[in-house]
Amino acid sequence: MENKKTLVIGASLKENRYSNIAINRLKSYHINTVAIGLRDGEVNGVKIETEQKLFNDVHTVTLYLNPKRQESYYEYIIKLQPKRVIFNPGTENPEFYKLLREANIDVEIACTLVLLSTNQY
Helix, strand or coil, rough: CCCCCEEEEEEEECCCCHHHHHHHHHHHHHCCEEEECCCEEEECCEEECCCCCCCCCCCCECCCCCHHHHHHHHHHHHHHHHCCCECCCCCCCCCHHHHHHHHCCEEECCCCHHHCCCCCC
């Protein structure tokens, strides 16, 4: 599996949260992982940033934020120019899909954990 540097947005320090499980799973597949969340901290060696930091070479952004909370990230994500944005269950947002597609960014409505476990990541 090529290294598809992934930015997890909505990262949580709580171990039962899907964003936290996703960080651990991405790391287990040796995928370079960066994260943004409400609280800074660390999950499996991945520092959770609280600012919209301009990471380089982000291939995939995986979202764990409801559509309302995504609005403040629209411009930021488009500026990063990832190859794709994964909308995990509960994050579906047709308004954002349109903006991403206009910026030539692929939209995937899927679950990061399922994509990883079925080798479709």
